Amino acid sequence: MSTTEEKVKAPKEPLFSKKNKRLITDPLSDNNPITIQVLGICSALAITVQVEQAFWMSVSVIFVMVFGNLIVSLLRNLIPSRVRIIVQLVIVASLVIIVNECLQAFVPDVSEKLSVFVGLIITNCIIMGRFEAFAMSNKPFPSILDAVGNAIGYAWILVLVALIREVFGSGKIWGAAIFGNNLPGEESGLYALGYVNNNMMILPPMALIVVGVIIWIQRTRNKDLVEEH
Amino acid sequence: MKALKKVIQNLDPKFEKGGKWEKMYPLYETLSTFLFTPKHVTKKGAHIRDGVDLKRTMFMVVIAMIPALLFGIYNTGHWHYELQSYLNPEQYGAYSDYLTGFGDKVVYGLFQVLPLVIVSYGVGLAIEFIFGFVRGHGLHEGFLVSGMLIPLIMPADVPLWMVGVATAFAVVIGKEVFGGTGMNIVNIALTARAFLFFAYPTAMSGDKVWKSGTTDVIAANDGILPDGASGATALGDLASFVGDAPVVAGETIAENASSAELIQKFEGAYDPLHAIIGMIPGSVGETSMIAILLGAGLLLYTGVASWRIILSFFAGGFVFGLLMNLIGANAYMDLPAYYHLIIGGFAFGAVFMATDPVTASQTQYGKLWYGFLGGGLAVLIRVLNPAYPEGVMLAILFMNIMAPLIDHYVVQANISRRKKRFKTA
Structure with a gap:
């Protein structure tokens, strides 16, 4: 019990040190949660039929992830390790409820289309994975950066897949027709030349193939x- | 021939490593091995030598498909003019007879089918060439067969750009992703067909695609088919037996008709003899069992295809057909079992698709199981799921994926059998 012992203070890190920057940039490409870790595939298959849905899904995941990682990181020394999964679940569930309520309030039609998949963010492997792998053992600020990196890494793949599927599957981008009118009898644009939308793009297997x-x-x-x- | 060989031998050093045209080696190798056997010899290991290489094996399959192709061309022409005879009885009335207007039918069929062949080969070979250049090898031979199979399993009216897209998809996603020829998990040609089937269902199924020019006839006749004409295949009619409104050859039959009546009507419209000769509408090359069996004879004689797979595939279809008869819950189930083997793509699938040496089972027992289950599954899908009138495609694709598993259990069974013998000794 020596009082003379001085706390050795680690040298202060700059806010965006090289290490912190890598937390954001790594998950965007070389450690992407979808394409490299192959997590969160379920939602990548389910809600990438239209860009709009994929975009709102991405926004929801970014929100849940950033605040979830922050909260878990703040609580990391208080959470008993034996019940940590339950605690993490409670945190992510509360955040998902907030997101769901907001979506219902502000973009009701999108919320209707996303239906159960917003609730299923709770079981998104990326989120629980980052809680376990990063937030539980790191300080709040790096945890936020890690969350932003992983969530955006997830989001851009999701939107890219959705873009490909919507363009070739329904001939639209964000609901706007780009190849012309394809109503039977009054075709215009590409459809008048005999182009037909690719029905397989709308089916989930094609999402897997695109990924x-x-x-x-x-x-x-x-x-x-x-x-x- | 000798002079040509000399020319090629003289060119050889220029394409070798360090030569003038080193980069063009894949192109050179492709063309030269087309004409002569490769100059490379096996360096170690194998002791059995044979002049037959992959390219020649594949060519044998292409030759075996020629009867089906020729028949398909004529059949396409016939059904086109058969439909015309309803629309324009004065001019084409006699054409509904199978052999009348032979020349017209051949010419029409050629113009309808040859573009499919050209597009399929053109797109597929172009992609193979690109991958060959990137990976530094010659054109792989595998596409010789796939390129011919693809047009034979399409309805003659399918738009050419769709064939191109499907071929590209099948070659890239079905084959090149896994490492090229010999590495694919599922049959390339069936991948192309499955892609079209799910991507553009209106061009691949229903009752408007099987007779070339159906949509034109419908447009010329105020939006409906002329009285008495039908655009459905035998399988399409059979699938309607399960629903509320059974149809045979365009004629709707009373809902309460007994299954014996339905079968009788069906046998009247699709005479077994006609089905075996191939005088029924369907995909280009699949209709004629005789033409297909001619090809099968060549494949079996040269040892290219496995008789185990072909035989057990037919056996599987027949046995499951009998099983369906036993259940007999609806008219489709009461269909005589042998009918399953002669209509639709059953024979074509058994001879040319299931026997694909890359995707089939490798062990001798495995081949029997693979064929038997494949044929049985094809009948099951046909009868139990009217949404997919033609079950052969899905059955073979499924068995392709199951083939390694079958092989695994055959090998394991062999090991445990020998272990037991060792213990008792």
Whole structure:
């Protein structure tokens, strides 16, 4: 019980040190939660039929993730490790309820389309994964950065997949027709030339294939990602 | 031939590593091995040598498909003019007879089918070339067969751009992703067909695509088919037996008709002999069982296809057809079992699709199981799920995925059998 012992203070890190920057940039490409860790695939398949849905889903996930990571990180020394999963679940569930209420209040039609998938953010593997892997053992500020990085890494893949699927599956971007009118009998634009929307793009298997192609391109560009076998 | 060989041999050093045209080596290799066997010899391991390489094996399959292709061309022409005869009885009235107007039908069929072949080969080979250049090898032979299979399993009226898109999808997603020829998990041609089936269902199913020019006839006749004409296939009619409004060859039959009546009507419209010769509407190459069996004979004679798979595929279909007869819950289930084997793409699938050496089971017992279950599943899908009138495509794709599992259990069974023998000894 020596009172002379001085607390060794770690040298203060700059707010956006190299390490902190990497927390944001890594998940965007080389450690992307969807294409590299292959987490959160369920929602990438389910709600990427239209860009609008994917966008609001992404916004919801970013919100839940940032605040969830922050809260878990603040509480990390108070949470008994034996019940940590339950505590994390309570936190993420409360945040999801807030998001759901907001969506219902401000964008009711989108909320209707997303239906159960907003509630299912609770079970999104990325969120619980970041709580466990990062927020439980890091300070609040890096936790926020980690959350922003991972959530945006998730979001841009989601929106990209949705863009491809909406353009080729329904010939629209954010609900606006881009190839012309495809009502039978009054076709215009590309449809008048015999173009037909690709129905398979709307089916979930195609989302899996699109994600697979993105992974393929990513691995071709960065050979370090390819596992040895 | 000798002079040509000399020319190629003289060119050889220029394409070798360090040569003038080193970058063009894939192109050179492709063209030269088309004409002559490759100059490379096996360096170690294998002791059995044979002049037959992959390219020649594949070519045998293409030759085996020619009867089906020729018949398909004529059949396409016939059904086009058959429909015209309803619209324009004075001019084409006699054409509803199968052999009348032979020349017209051949010409029409050629103009309808050859573009499909050209598009399929053009798109597929172009993609193979691109991947070959990127990966530094010659054109892989696998597409020779796929490129011919794809047009044969399409309705003759399918828009060419769709064939192009489907071929591109099948080659890239079905094959190149996994590493090219010989590495694919599912059959390439069936991948192309499945893609079209799910992506553009209006061009691949229903009752407006099987006779070339149906949509034109409908447009010329105030939006409906002429009286007595029908655009459905035998399978399409059979699928309607399960629903509320059974149809046979365009004629709606009273809802309360007994299944015996329905079957009798069906047999009247699709005579078994006609179905075996192939005088029924359907995809280009799938209708004629005789043409397909000619091809099968060549494949079996040259040892390219496995007789185990073909035989067990037919057996599986027949046995499951009999099983359906036993249940007999609706008219479709009461269909005589042999009918399943002669209508739709059953024979074509058994001979040309299921036997694909890359995607089928490799073990001898495995091949029997693979074929039997494939044929059975095809009948099950046909009868139990009227949403998919043609079950052969889905059945073979499914069995392609199951093939490694079957092989695994065959090998394991062999190991445990030998272990037991060792213990008792």
